Amino acid sequence: MNRFEGHISEIETDGGLSLVTVKTAKDLEFRSIVIDTPDSAPYLKKNQKVEVLFKETEVAIGPENIKDISLSNKIPCSVEAVDKSTLLSSLDLKCSEGRIRSIxxxxxVRELGLVPGKSVSALIKLNEVMLAPL
Structure with a gap:
């Protein structure tokens, strides 16, 4: 599981859903859709410290400066390590806030030419990002 600490910087609410933006210490932004509102979940408030969590299998990899895509979470990274198996590979990615693992x-991996040192974007759908209050 990938984990980062941050604080809630923005909340947009509609009906029973909230679109929450979390900023980390090094200004990395993550967006998450939460099936709650500030009225139903007391931790949903600006400046609240939270942990951002997402599975390794939810991290897609794209070109370095990908722009025209609907994914809200586009994190610039570089490939640190690639551990290949027959069907699946595990990648360790380095970003400004630390490490992200992707499977x-x-x-x-072959088609994208992913090797250590290559610059990429880690892509995570906002509905795959979970938040936990700290």
Whole structure:
């Protein structure tokens, strides 16, 4: 599980959903959709410290400066390590806040030419990002 600490910087609410933006200490931003509102979940307030969590299997990899894509979480990274198996590969990515681990197909690793040192974007859908109050 990937984990980062941050604080809630913005909350947009509509009906029973909230779109929450979390900033880390090094200004990395994560967005998450939460099936709660500030009225139903007391931790949903500006400046509240939270932990951002997402699974390794939810991290897609794209080109370095990808812009035109609907994913809200686009994190600039560099590949630190690639551990290939027959079907799946594990990648260790370095970003400004620390490390992100991604598990993708080995075929994708080959097709994208993913090797240590390559600059990429880690891509996570906002509905795959979980928040936990600290």
């Amino acid at each position: 993708i197909s080995t075929r994708s």
